[in-house]
Amino acid sequence: MKIFIDTANIDMIKEVNSWGILDGVTTNPSLIAKEKTDLRTCVKKISEIVDGPISAEAISMDAEAMVKEGRSLSKIHPNINVKLPMCIEAMKATNVLASEGIAVNMTLIFSPQQALLAAKAGARYVSPFVGRLDDIGQVGSEMLAQIVAVFRNYDFDTEIIAASIRHPVHAFEAAALGCDIATIPYDVLKKMVAHPKTDEGIKLFLADHEKSKK
Numbered sequence: 001m002k003i004f005i006d007t008a009n010i011d012m013i014k015e016v017n018s019w020g021i022l023d024g025v026t027t028n029p030s031l032i033a034k035e036k037t038d039l040r041t042c043v044k045k046i047s048e049i050v051d052g053p054i055s056a057e058a059i060s061m062d063a064e065a066m067v068k069e070g071r072s073l074s075k076i077h078p079n080i081n082v083k084l085p086m087c088i089e090a091m092k093a094t095n096v097l098a099s100e101g102i103a104v105n106m107t108l109i110f111s112p113q114q115a116l117l118a119a120k121a122g123a124r125y126v127s128p129f130v131g132r133l134d135d136i137g138q139v140g141s142e143m144l145a146q147i148v149a150v151f152r153n154y155d156f157d158t159e160i161i162a163a164s165i166r167h168p169v170h171a172f173e174a175a176a177l178g179c180d181i182a183t184i185p186y187d188v189l190k191k192m193v194a195h196p197k198t199d200e201g202i203k204l205f206l207a208d209h210e211k212s213k214k
Helices: 010-017 029-034 039-047 063-074 090-101 113-120 130-135 141-153 168-179 186-193 196-212
Strands: 002-006 024-026 054-057 079-085 104-111 125-128 159-162 180-185
Touching: 002 010, 002 186, 010 039, 010 186, 024 180, 029 039, 039 054, 039 063, 054 090, 063 079, 063 159, 079 125, 104 113, 104 141, 104 186, 113 125, 113 141, 125 180, 130 168, 141 159, 141 168, 141 186, 159 168, 159 186, 168 180, 180 186
Parallel strands: 002 024, 002 180, 024 054, 054 079, 079 104, 104 125, 125 159, 159 180
Antiparallel strands: none
């Protein structure tokens, strides 16, 4: 499974990239605003750090404007994919952009039906939101399993990005189910590295090493 980081923070991206595990980056308007920057400046900086897909979200809400915005964003760097929210206008725009070789990441997916339509429209990626389903009492991992099953039935080229990852269990479930990608916040990535028994073992080894020097 490929691992993306879900952030617009340049320092976090640099840090995780130094671990040797980073395959791409996803951003959204909320993450961009949090860093007090603009989209074009941010994704251009990211493209200088990470050699992999970078999602840049369009904010237009009609197909013609989405296509225009998507074409403009795609010119920033060859690794840019255009992030569009799941809706009829976005499917129209995806159909056009995909025909021009511009990758689209269809976001705000909450059902296998939505994922199916996005893939049929030509989306390169679909981003089902796991945590947000959990928030309303549904089981996000069940949706992921359904989307994986549907895509395997029909051998779509579209890749599944497990998004809205809230904790390491979400990341594990995405990997176990066979998702192509999980886009994970920085804090969750750090939690995935840690384990109390690992910390305990390191402490013990260091203590024994000090004893051996005496």
